[in-house]
Amino acid sequence: DDDKQDAAVVDVSAASGSQKAATVLDQPFTKPDLVLTDTAGKKFDLRERTAGKPTLVYFGYTNCPDVCPLTMSNIAIAAKKLPAAERAKLQVVFVTTDPKRDTPKALGSWLKGQDPDFIGLTGDFDAIQAGARQLGISVEPAHKDKNGKTVSTHGTQVVAFSPKTDKGYVLYGEQATADDYTKDLPQLVEGRKP
16 A cells, blocks of 8 residues: 555656646637837837737836746747747747836846847836736736835736737746747747647
8 A cells, every 4th residue: 555655646746747838728819909118119019010920928027036037038048049030030028017117228228138139018007917917917016015125916927929820829837947948939930839
């Protein structure tokens, strides 16, 4: 009996370690109707400007101490490994959840440290929140924590949109690594399932 219990524990731990970073959605998301301001201070219509292009969308903020910079860094590492032609197609869009502090200039400066080709968007918080909700991502207004530090509570999902359908068909959680994105980006660029 003891041997069976030990085997069960081993099996459970092995199974939990093999979770995929990506979730292919049965019901793909429609790309949010978001018109915001890019890092150059120009109007950016998300649907129009990314139509027919493989696009990753992430909602976060530049003052985030952990998940946001790590997520963007992981995507940047993977994107740099793509062949130049595929790399040129990929659109990575970072939408701020803290528009009061993330001005176009602040966003541009921060994203340059991640990848100068990444697109940063800011604008009206209500529009940003509504866009995130269309993707099932929770975004709350920035607030002061108990230590007086301004924080922005937001979902940490990255949504991949197909260049074929412009639908958000793959979801990544914060546990996705640079290796996960490196493995999946070639398929995502072509609109295939990872």
